[in-house]
Amino acid sequence: MQALALSAAILLIVAIGVGITAVGPWQLPPLASNWGLIDTMIRITLIVTGVAFVAVNGALAYFAFKYRGRPEARAAFIPDHPKLEKALIAITVLGIVVLLAPGLFTYSSYIRSPREALSVEVLGEQWRWLFRYAGPDGELGRAAPEFLSAANPFGLDPTDPKGQDDVIALDALRLPKGRPVRVQIRAKDVLHSFYVPHFRVKMDAVPGLVTQLWFTPTETGTFPIVCAELCGVGHYNMISPVIVMEPEEFDAWLQAQVAGTPAPTQPEPPKAEEEEARPTDLAEWGKQLAQSYGCLACHTTDGSKSVGPTWQGLYGAEVDVVLPDGSTQTVVADEAYIRESIVDPNAKVHKGYPPIMPPYTQLSEDELNALVEYIKSLGGNGGKH
Ligand code: HEC
Ligand SMILES: [Cu+2]
Numbered sequence: 615m616q617a618l619a620l621s622a623a624i625l626l627i628v629a630i631g632v633g634i635t636a637v638g639p640w641q642l643p644p645l646a647s648n649w650g651l652i653d654t655m656i657r658i659t660l661i662v663t664g665v666a667f668v669a670v671n672g673a674l675a676y677f678a679f680k681y682r683g684r685p686e687a688r689a690a691f692i693p694d695h696p697k698l699e700k701a702l703i704a705i706t707v708l709g710i711v712v713l714l715a716p717g718l719f720t721y722s723s724y725i726r727s728p729r730e731a732l733s734v735e736v737l738g739e740q741w742r743w744l745f746r747y748a749g750p751d752g753e754l755g756r757a758a759p760e761f762l763s764a765a766n767p768f769g770l771d772p773t774d775p776k777g778q779d780d781v782i783a784l785d786a787l788r789l790p791k792g793r794p795v796r797v798q799i800r801a802k803d804v805l806h807s808f809y810v811p812h813f814r815v816k817m818d819a820v821p822g823l824v825t826q827l828w829f830t831p832t833e834t835g836t837f838p839i840v841c842a843e844l845c846g847v848g849h850y851n852m853i854s855p856v857i858v859m860e861p862e863e864f865d866a867w868l869q870a871q872v873a874g875t876p877a878p879t880q881p882e883p884p885k886a887e888e889e890e891a892r893p894t895d896l897a898e899w900g901k902q903l904a905q906s907y908g909c910l911a912c913h914t915t916d917g918s919k920s921v922g923p924t925w926q927g928l929y930g931a932e933v934d935v936v937l938p939d940g941s942t943q944t945v946v947a948d949e950a951y952i953r954e955s956i957v958d959p960n961a962k963v964h965k966g967y968p969p970i971m972p973p974y975t976q977l978s979e980d981e982l983n984a985l986v987e988y989i990k991s992l993g994g995n996g997g998k999h
Contacts, residue, residue, distance in 0.1 A: 617682030624675040628668055635664065646833040646858070647813035648794075649724075655716050662713055724815075727796035727828030735798050736787070736839075737768060738806030738819040741848030741911035743839055744768065745787045749779025749872050754798070762802070764906050764981065781871040784905060787856040790864035791834050798826045807842035810856060816842055831858040847921050847970055848911035900988025903981055907974065915992050922971060923964050923999065928952070929990040931999035935962035947999060952986050 645653060681687075733748040746768055748754045755770050755777015762769040767784075770777040789795055799808050801819035809816040817827045841852035859867070904910055912921035933947050942965060945951055954961050959971035977985070 617679050621675040621679040624671055624678065628671045628675075631667065632664070635660070642814070643812050643837075644833075645812070645814065646831060646835065646837060647810075647815065648830040648832060649814040651716075651720050652814035655720060658716060659713060662709055666709060725827055727826070728794045731794040731796040731828050732790070733796050733798070734787070734789070735768070735800065736808050736819070737800050737802060738808065738841065738845075738852075739802035740804065740846050740908060741841070741852040742784075742908055743787070743808070743841075743852070743854040745783045745854075747781040747783070747868060747871075748776075749781055751776060751779055755780050757800075764903065767906055779872060781868060783871070786836075786854060787839060788864060788867055789831050789856060789858050790861040791831050791858050793861060794828055794830045796826060796828045798824050800824055804845050805843045806845050806852070809840050809842035810837060811840070812837040813856075818843065831856075834858045834860060847968075848908075851911050851920070896984050896987040897991040898988075900984035900986070900991075903985055904988060907977075909985075912971065922967055925989045925992045927994045927997070928992065928999055929994035931994050931997055933962075933999045934965040936965050937962060947994070949986055949990070952989055953982060956982065956985060 642653070642656075733752065733754055735746040735754055737744040737746070744767055746754060753776045756774040757769045757777070758771055759769055761771055766772075768780075768782060770780065797808070797815075797817075799817055799819045800823075801821045803821065805821070806819040807816060808819055812833075813829050813831065815827055815829050817825050819825065836855045836857050839854045839856050841849055843849075845852065904913075914920045914924045915926055917924050917926040928947050929952070931947050932944050933951070934942055934944050936942050938960065943962075945962065951962070955964075955971075956974050956977070958973055960969050960973075963969045
């Protein structure tokens, strides 16, 4: 009775596994690049592992019942069985070869880009993606950590002529349809992973290394770039769009960037209302800084809660804070409070939020003013925040 129940339970697990796979609630999104090969490999893997799963568990269920314990039964002593062992080794080897061999060939073409490919660099940092294009010279300029600053987020070497015409974009990765793209990937702080599910491309971004892969977008549209490496509290929010356009449209865009639009580029409207509310340049700069320093990975400006409190309506509002000694206090979020919150976030921690904001002591006085001005521009009517 027990053996029967056990066998039935094993078969049920097999049936559920196979059933869920057949119904397929977790499908990849529609393919939008040349890497249909990846889908084929996933299918091969699914078939090989699926057959092994059913065979092994089917045998387990069968034998658990067939050789169930009975008082009169005696176990046979079979110390070895060369024929069976050879067969099992052969089947296993075959299975592993079928699983691994296609991957070796695919991977080797995955990282070896065609010569004429467009050169793009993707830089990952907590918690956003930044993009750089080789300008008219077709070559990316040299970069090194010692040149990193808010104004130079890629750490471009100012003395390298190849970098002078490079185009930087913070809002989206724009690409032409039908043209191969070589992406070289770097990380500024911790491990990230550049992953575009629609393109079937994924590659770790490793501090100190440059990794690369290539693909050809085959569909126009907007697709998400996500980070596939748990890289900190803002990880879930590390999403940027990749916008695939017709080649002529892309060329025109890149031309316009090269022709002297100041990098970094800014996202397009919703500027209209925001600018009307307080069209000062300082606030506009603060907005750019908030983006380039990655504040927006944790703060929203639309009133919704994120990792940290929203900035909408913060200025002049009453805030309950926890002091380092554990006591609570209600303060007014005036300029001094906002400043202190940026430079020394743990001096007063907004009640209900974790004390995880890094102190931004590297900001210049002007940058700090701009950030404060931007936060002030997001309104506030003095209520509770
Ligand atoms: C890792 C996520 C994270 C990042 C990045 C971050 N913050 Fe914060 N911030 C928080 C959290 C969480 C709080 C609330 C806890 C506290 O007060 O320290 C906070 C609080 C604040 C406050 C006080 C708000 C209030 O309601 O009390 C201000 C102002 C602020 N941050 C500004 C900034 C600025 C400007 C930047 C970028 C230069 C930034 N933050 C980057 C997480 C972050
Ligand atoms: Cu990441």
